[in-house]
Amino acid sequence: MSTSALTHRVRVLAAPGDRHEKILTPMALDFVGHLAAAFGERRLDVLRERRRQAIRLAAGSPLDFRLTTSAIRADRSWRVAAPAPGLTDRRVEITGPPDRRMTVNALNSGAHVWMADFEDATSPTWEHVIGGQLNLLDAIERRIDFTTEAGKEYRLGDDRLATVMVRPRGWHLTEEHLEFDGRPVPASLVDFGLYFFHCAQRQIDAGHGPYFSLPKLENRGEARLWNDVFVLAQELLGIPRGTVRATVLIETITAAVEMEEILYELREHSAGLNAGRWDYLFSLIKTFGHRTDFLLPDRAKVTMTTPFLRAYTELLVRTCHRRGAHAIGGMAAQVPGTDRAAHETAMAAVRLDKEREAEDGFDGSWVAHPGLVPVCREVFDGVLGDRPHQIERTRDDVEVTAADLLSVRRISGPPTPEGLRTNIAVALRYFNAWLRGSGAVALYGLMEDAATAEIARAQIWQWLRHRVVDRETVLRMLDEESAALGAEYPWADVDAVRALFERTALARELPAFFTPDAYTRHLVRHAEARS
The missing domain is CATH 1.20.1220.12 (Malate synthase, domain III)
Structure with missing residues (x-):
């Protein structure tokens, strides 16, 4: 990779840490610098557009499927790239921070995919940011282990390990321990860039590839920005275009009306969409919290079977499957406990939620704890059988309008x-x-x-x-x-x-x-x- 075009290199503003030099190499920092130089201003444009959109919606502009992109939605000929190695069968995915214990446990869990989360599941201390990168590198090279203070050892097993998918931090965040051209480097480009530089080719050599989960997207323009990041990153390291794959978590109400456009922008790099819950509701409040007709009751009462959330999940499945993409369900966050009655109640709730998703057409789902992998896998095994997914089930019976996605008042209550x-x-x-x-x-x-x-x-x-x-x-x-x-x-x-x-x-x-x-x-x- 040539670095001659850089006039200002990335500077590290943090104290050195244990083994940090393995990640913060001059060439890795130059690679991140190339990304910051190419996309730093466009990231600021993204944030400005978010503010403009928020002002428009607060002023009463309707939220609807865009007329200007109707041709993309009407064109039934385009599809996303075929599933990449290790991402064909995704019936169980586990998520968690890339700390050392979670890395070992997630890879050994029996889940098909592990989403290593630098975003919502990581408190982004400098040690965690670089330590997470070290853990991923060690895991790919199969030299990771962990021993607790009590002497319990965690090591990678000999069986099939979960495919790694990395979620970088969102566009709204910066990494203030790295500076480029006098400004903090966008955190998204730090997390993506360091992992891609060190691990992309290693993952390809291991039979998989550099795979990502993209958080907090609000519109197709943000998906286009990520696609351009992927194109440049592959070009800089001599990796074939289209090797990257990315799943987008639809966790904002504005992205919900642009699902097809988001898939379209990422189509050569797309690995599908997945459904959120808390962030989606959070987005709804941020967007329409000034209106009394969007007043939500206790969050425990806003289940995934409520009409506006059911419209969102059914639209997601239909959108993905008509474009040949995986649709991944939401999070099961229960933690298995020692109290038998409470444990059985929690497992019954997980089973019911996953049964709904599998029957609705989802190709897999998320869990937050290794103890939930077996019940999630059992449910999807029962629907999928020997098939790796059910993308062929296009759900043409589903018709969802923007009004359906916004029908909150039907669940209102104090x-x-x-x-x-x-x-x-x-x-x-x-x-x-x-x-x-x-x-x-x-x-x-x-x-x-x-x-x-x-x-x-x-x-x-x-x-x-x-x-x-x-x-x-x-x-x-x-x-x-x-x-x-x-x-x-x-x-x-x-x-x-x-x-x-x-x-x-x-x-x-x-x-x-x-x-x-x-x-x-x-x-x-x-x-x-x-x-």
């Missing part, structure tokens, strides 16, 4: 005191864990990530805005839950946690994400710059 308290308690406990470096946290029987905190704080903000809860009640519960947090975790910085909650849930305007501000305030640790 929040309950229990729902309010749960949101406060979960947000505080997740913030506490995130600030201390844990992005995936078991809370009240569920494995939670940043999406949980986002929907929890957004709901509180929405309820306060529309005065369906009063501020005095929220502050009283906040006092009580803050005290409970301090008692439960004596080492917690309760003041910092509470301040983060107040800035992101109680402000007049809802911050787009809690992570950028919290990251800059609490996780960035600069050292003397080095090239």
Whole structure:
């Protein structure tokens, strides 16, 4: 790869760490610099367009399928690329942060795919960002292991390992420990670029390829930007065009009306779409939270069988299958427990959810814990049998309008005191864990990530805005839950946690994400710059 075109190289602003030099090589940093030079301004254009779209929708512009792209939707001839090696059968996918223990457990879990999540499941400390890259490199070279303080050993097994799919951080985030041309490098390009540089050819040599999951996309233009990143990255490293594959998580309401366009933009690199839940609801509140007809009840009551979410998932399956793409279902976040009755209840809920997805036409689904792999696989085995997927089931019976995707009022209802308290308690406990470096946290029987905190704080903000809860009640519960947090975790910085909650849930305007501000305030640790 030639680096002669670079006038400013990437500088590392963090202190050296153990084995970091294996990832932060001069050539790897130059590769990231090429990506930053080529796409840094376009990323800013993406963020500006997001703000313009938010203003238009808040002002009353309708959200609908775009007239200007109707020809793409009407043209039945185009299809995405055929499934890549290791991505044909995706009936069970496991997600989690690329820490050392999760890397071993996920690869050994029996799942077909592991989505190594630098986004919602990772608290992006510098050590976690580079440590995650080291863990992926070690895993590909089959030299990874892990021993707990109690002496329990984790090693890769001899059986088939899960195919690795990496989720980089979203376009809204930066990596402030790396600087290019005087500015922080876009976090998406750091996570993608370092993994691609070190592991793309290694994955190809191992019989798979460089595969990715793309978060937080809001429209086709953002998919086009990613496609251009893939094209340039492959060109720079001499990797055949079309080797990259990417799955897009449809987790914003604006992306839901552009599913086909997103597949179209990525078609030579597409590995399909998958469904979210908490981030999707969070997006709904961010987009329409100022309107009373989008007021949501307790989040526990907004299940995937509610009409507007069912319209979204059925549209996703139909869209993917008519274009030859995989449709992957949503997350099962339950954590298997030692209490037998609670465990059986949790497993029954997982089974019911996965049965719905498999019967609706999904080709696979997500789980957050290795203990859920067997039940998910059993359900999809029962529907798929020996087939690797059911893409041939095109669901032409499904007809979904934009109004169907927005039919929230049919589930409206006042929040309950229990729902309010749960949101406060979960947000505080997740913030506490995130600030201390844990992005995936078991809370009240569920494995939670940043999406949980986002929907929890957004709901509180929405309820306060529309005065369906009063501020005095929220502050009283906040006092009580803050005290409970301090008692439960004596080492917690309760003041910092509470301040983060107040800035992101109680402000007049809802911050787009809690992570950028919290990251800059609490996780960035600069050292003397080095090239």
